[in-house]
Amino acid sequence: QLQLVESGGGLVQPGGSLRLSCAASGFTLGTYAIGWFRQVPGKEREGISCISPSGGSTAYTESVKGRFTISRDNAKSTVYLQMNRLKPEDTAVYYCAATTDYYYCSDFRRPSEWVRFRSWGQGTQVTVSS
Numbered sequence: 001q002l003q004l005v006e007s008g009g010g011l012v013q014p015g016g017s018l019r020l021s022c023a024a025s026g027f028t029l030g031t032y033a034i035g036w037f038r039q040v041p042g043k044e045r046e047g048i049s050c051i052s053p054s055g056g057s058t059a060y061t062e063s064v065k066g067r068f069t070i071s072r073d074n075a076k077s078t079v080y081l082q083m084n085r086l087k088p089e090d091t092a093v094y095y096c097a098a099t100t101d102y103y104y105c106s107d108f109r110r111p112s113e114w115v116r117f118r119s120w121g122q123g124t125q126v127t128v129s130s
Contacts, residue, residue, distance in 0.1 A: 002027045002119050004096050009124030012086055016128070020081040022096030022121060030054075030074040033102035035117050036081045038092035038126075045095070047114050049081060050105035059105035064090075086128045093123040 008020040022034060033052050039045040049070040050059045058070050069082040079096060097117035107113045 002098065004098060004119060004121035006094060006096055006121045006124040009094060009126045011127045011129065013130050014086060014088060014128055016086050017082070017084045018086065018126060020083065020094055020096075020124060020126075022079040022081075024077045024079070024098070027098075029072070029077045029079070029098075032098040032100055033105060034070075034072065034079040035097050035099070035108065035114070036070060036079075037095045037097060037114070037117075038090075039095070039123075040092045045114070046092075047108060047111065050102070050108035051079060052102060052104050057104040057106065059108040061109060083126070086126075088128045091126060091128050093125050095123045096121050 003025045005023045012018055030053055035047055036049045037045050037047050048061045048064050051070045051072050055072050067085045072079040098119040099116045101116040
């Protein structure tokens with residue numbers, strides 16, 4: 001059974017860093033593109049980053065570009081999201097999700113594409129506050 005488990009969230013001061021992990025089990029991670037999403041209560045879920053099955057294609061939403069880096073280690077069945085220079089507006093529950101529909105992430109920034117991600121983790125809370 002396909003399972004995704006996020007970890008690494010927590011409380012961090014503005015300007016700090018966190019690294020989120022998305023551990024996969026029950027399937028071959030290397031055949032799936034992985035997206036990171038976040039959601040604030042009362043707001044729609046936002047897609048923030050994507051990595052293709054091979055890792056050769058990535059995409060970021062504008063608000064995190066240059067601060068966040070997505071990577072993957074298929075041998076460890078894990079995808080990472082390194083988050084630097086965190087801001088209070090990055091506070092959210094962060095989710096990873098998987099799809100077999102992508103060879104590349106070039107279409108990821110379109111919200112209509114996010115329905116392709118059909119397998120989701122339970123989320124991890126990130127709070128950026130002084």
